[in-house]
Amino acid sequence: MNIIVTSLKGGVGKSTTSIYLSAAALERGYDPVTLIDADPQASSAEWLEIWPIEGINVVEAPSERTATRAISRAEGLVVVDTPPGNERATQAAVALADAVVIPTRAGGVEYSRVSATIELIPSATPRGVVICAARLGTNDLEAAIDWWKHQKVQVWGIIPERVGIASGPEARLSREGLSNYDTVLGRALRAKQ
Numbered sequence: 418m419n420i421i422v423t424s425l426k427g428g429v430g431k432s433t434t435s436i437y438l439s440a441a442a443l444e445r446g447y448d449p450v451t452l453i454d455a456d457p458q459a460s461s462a463e464w465l466e467i468w469p470i471e472g473i474n475v476v477e478a479p480s481e482r483t484a485t486r487a488i489s490r491a492e493g494l495v496v497v498d499t500p501p502g503n504e505r506a507t508q509a510a511v512a513l514a515d516a517v518v519i520p521t522r523a524g525g526v527e528y529s530r531v532s533a534t535i536e537l538i539p540s541a542t543p544r545g546v547v548i549c550a551a552r553l554g555t556n557d558l559e560a561a562i563d564w565w566k567h568q569k570v571q572v573w574g575i576i577p578e579r580v581g582i583a584s585g586p587e588a589r590l591s592r593e594g595l596s597n598y599d600t601v602l603g604r605a606l607r608a609k610q
């Protein structure tokens with residue numbers, strides 16, 4: 418099962434989402450769980466180097482070729498973190514996806530980059546957006562949810578804006594974040610069937 422976490426836009430929550438989805442899969446009992454970091458910035462690989470999680474294998478695959486090979490070879494539940502702004506790398510990764518998770522933010526400027534990302538996904542492959550660092554109860558968030566509904570794009574999760582989720586490798590994963598991302602994982606797994 419390959420879950421590709423991707424968006425052409427940077428700074429939206431791809432690496433955070435990749436880490437939390439891997440940890441949620443581990444908690445569900447998936448063994449092995451492999452996180453392939455296809456972003457040359459290697460932020461999720463670095464995160465798990467500083468704060469390793471037993472049971473999550475990390476593979477750094479910073480090129481299209483190494484990423485394709487790593488995804489094809491990996492067993493068990495595989496989560497792939499991807500670089501921003503690289504259409505070719507994105508397309509190569511999503512071609513191997515069983516489900517595509519697209520982190521995004523609430524707010525109008527996001528939509529065109531997400532639509533461009535969605536256009537790279539093979540039409541039969543399940544996909545859903547995850548609204549990261551969401552401010553619950555705001556009009557922006559409501560507008561974003563309505564927008565995706567109107568576009569007939571599923572919203573697989575809404576992750577609230579939390580210091581504990583943003584803290585990265587400086588602290589253990591947030592319980593609340595794990596629970597929110599478990600919902601996302603459940604939707605990705607169900608969508609595949």
Ligand SMILES: Nc1ncnc2c1ncn2[C@@H]1O[C@H](COP(=O)(O)OP(=O)(O)O)[C@@H](O)[C@H]1O
Pocket residue numbers: 426427428429430431432433434460520549550551576577578579580582583584585
């Ligand atoms: N739920 C959240 N609440 C608060 N900050 C978040 C949340 N999710 C992500 N962030 C922050 O947003 C920034 C971008 O996230 P990151 O996962 O690095 O995105 P990307 O991999 O797409 O560049 C980081 O500073 C991260 O800590």
Ligand SMILES: [Mg+2]
Pocket residue numbers: 431432433456460461
């Ligand atoms: Mg990243």
